[in-house]
Amino acid sequence: MKTTFVVADDHPLLLEGVKGVLREIEPDAEILQATSYPDLLSVLSQDIDFSLVIADLNMPGMAGLDGIRAVQSKRPEVPIIIISATESQKAINKTLECGVAGYMFKSFSQDQMLKAVETVLEGETFVPDANTEMFSGDEFADDRKTDFGAAALNKLPMGVVIVDKSAQVLFMNNNASDIFAQSDGVDVGPTGVFRTAKVGETKNLHTMIADAAIDIGEDEDREGGAMIVSRPSMRRSFSLLVVPLPDEDDISSDEGKVAVFINDPEKFNEPPTNVLARLYGLTEAEARLLQGLIVGKKLETFADEVGVSMNTVRSHLKQVFRKTGTNRQPELVSLVMNSSAYLASSPVAVEDDDYE
Known part of the structure; x- marks a missing residue:
């Protein structure tokens, strides 16, 4: 049986470096690649027996630990190695607690990556030595409210995407991930921007998001909007609702986050x-x-x-x-x-x- 690896990263040089390590281990292996979180879910949807997934923790749309959990739930039988620029002990611990098989630093040499991959392929867990002087990124902050919020959003029957004023995806729930993986009208581009299949619809969506994100005056509330997004498959169109989220702690900020709710009329949710x-x-x-x-x-x-x-x-x-x-x-x-x-x-x- 042919060995198949998956490498997901949005940095071309790192992508090629990891692929080189995998070819050194298995010269004839098939290596599939993805440059965003939705791309990765789409690849993993194929009926293939994957041997290993190596994924960038912070590629477009990944949403940190929630992204890892979603990938694992999609293909729980496939070992995952996370690769990240964050080298703190907290980052390593939080990631390994999700059940991944290994954690690699982007600063690793080719030999270090080779050792990590071989360890995981042998059925063991690879744990690197942390850089004790480095602090972890915000995605590892001890904020249980964020975890509770993500869990609640994952229960909703529609797709939910949180973006900034530039339509950069900051979070997506599981239903949104499944919708993006279809690449049928909406997706996340290589730079992590929420877009549609048609230029005009994308422009309209981005205008709504920008208007919803930017405070236009002391006495004016930020406004959202609604729109229909067509699908290349000719299935019934998605309906999108753009909603401004409450301002965060920094009340001096004139920009906020925006939630986009995606309804798929082709999907029926039956209450038990x-x-x-x-x-x-x-x-x-x-x-x-x-x-x-x-x-x-x-x-x-x-x-x-x-x-x-x-x-x-x-x-x-x-x-x-x-x-x-x-x-x-x-x-x-x-x-x-x-x-x-x-x-x-x-x-x-x-x-x-x-x-x-």
Whole structure:
């Protein structure tokens, strides 16, 4: 079986240096490369048995430790070596706590890189000696609120991207990463800038972001915007909502961060039946019916799928209306989609109660 390595870095010289080390280990290996975090996710989406991933911690869109975790969740069986210019013990510890197989410094010589890669390929963890005089970067700050915030954003059913006034990506949640990996209308360019497939749409997006980021006066609030982004695949367009984020601690700053929410109409998120039952006091059958209505199923279709009569389905629907305080199906679906149930994209554990 042919050996396949992945190298992800946005610096051409370093990229070639790492590839040279890998060729010294396995001359006939296939080496795939990526220059941004979305590129890396796209490469890892291929049906290939990868032997090793070497990724730059701070390449465009990587979002530090959250990026590492997302890469690991995508291909947990593949060992990862992180390469970084940060040489502090805190940086090393924080990264290794994520479960990576090794940590290399960008200042490493070719021989040092060779040793690190060989160690990991032998099934061991490579831990370098830290530079005790160097402080770690902000991405390793002891701010648990940042971790909590990222975890919360990763639960949202839409893509969330945090950018600065120049549309430089500072953070993306898991859904945004998956959307960018498709390269179907929106992506992150080689320099880490959020862009679209069409020049005109990109210009419009960047204008919205700049307007949302810059404070235009003491009595004026920063404004966002909304737009539709077309897709080369001809699938239904993305809808983007640009929202200014609250100013940070530095109140003298006239620039802020901006959140861009990406909705993919092709993706349906079904709230788990146990969550629906818990929130609205539904029986299991009523919750299954509500789940079907949310993804657009007709009553007749649902009745055929579960093998019950239309009279039974209508009876269940009447009870769902009563328990949710609604009268029509559109009102019912809107209620759920604006509730906490819609945030549960995977089953959530609840106590086994009798929902009758």
